[in-house]
Amino acid sequence: DIVMTQTPLSSPVTLGQPASISCRSSQSLVHSDGNTYLSWLQQRPGQPPRLLIYKISNRFSGVPDRFSGSGAGTDFTLKISRVEAEDVGVYYCMQATQIPYTFGQGTNLEIK
Amino acid sequence: EVQLVQSGAEVKKPGESLKISCKGSGYSFASNWIGWVRQMPGKGLEWMGIIYPGDPDTRYNPSFQGQVTMSADKSISTAYLQLSSLRASDTAIYYCARLNLGGLNFWGQGTLVTVSS
Numbered sequence: 001d002i003v004m005t006q007t008p009l010s011s012p013v014t015l016g017q018p019a020s021i022s023c024r025s026s027q028s029l030v031h032s033d034g035n036t037y038l039s040w041l042q043q044r045p046g047q048p049p050r051l052l053i054y055k056i057s058n059r060f061s062g063v064p065d066r067f068s069g070s071g072a073g074t075d076f077t078l079k080i081s082r083v084e085a086e087d088v089g090v091y092y093c094m095q096a097t098q099i100p101y102t103f104g105q106g107t108n109l110e111i112k
Numbered sequence: 113e114v115q116l117v118q119s120g121a122e123v124k125k126p127g128e129s130l131k132i133s134c135k136g137s138g139y140s141f142a143s144n145w146i147g148w149v150r151q152m153p154g155k156g157l158e159w160m161g162i163i164y165p166g167d168p169d170t171r172y173n174p175s176f177q178g179q180v181t182m183s184a185d186k187s188i189s190t191a192y193l194q195l196s197s198l199r200a201s202d203t204a205i206y207y208c209a210r211l212n213l214g215g216l217n218f219w220g221q222g223t224l225v226t227v228s229s
Contacts, residue, residue, distance in 0.1 A: 035214060037214040037215070039214065039215035039216070041157075041215075041216070043157075048207055048219040048220065048221055048222050049149075049157065049207070049209075049216070049219055050219065051215050051216060051217045051218075053215075054213045054214050054215035054217065055213065055214050055215075058213070060213075060215070060217060090156075092156065092157055094157075094159075094215070094216070096211070096214050096215065099171050099173075100159055100161075100172075100173035100174065100175070101147070101159040101162075101173075102159060103156060103157040103158070103159065104156075105156050106156045106157070
């Protein structure tokens, strides 16, 4: 199985300041079709997860442009340019390149 | 509007079985994979497997194979997750989600399953 490792596991951030979450995979996420199936999800307290970013850097419909994704191969990053109160929650990376798909452990974003 | 609506919360006793449903609307249900994800209390997300309602083809996470059965009825746009021989450790929220664009892009509201004697 591909192991997804996120850092940090907890991120206290000041409102209006940037935040960054890293996700590293135990092997390359480049699929045989040439795509890299790395996505980012947000789970607000008491809510189901919500897709933010797919295929490394594509924002899903309705996702604010303060969220951005980058990376390649085995190293990926989610950035929030200016954290807002509604961004509090747990963020997960997920790979859908190889079955079984796997998630990172989650990063808890909280406001200082 | 794409929606996935799951069946309601369940309380079961150890050893019992359970079938959770996930009804899709607003898109071509038969042509999109549906994934199932488990979230144990206070824990992260675990990918259980996916099913393609049009075939239906299924791909299980080996960690869950033998303990769960995924099925679908495309005529009523509904996917199912069957859990058998329930144990207390099966207590969790179970989510269905549509797999599209290489990600799980629409999620059901979750079904809380509590297993207790």
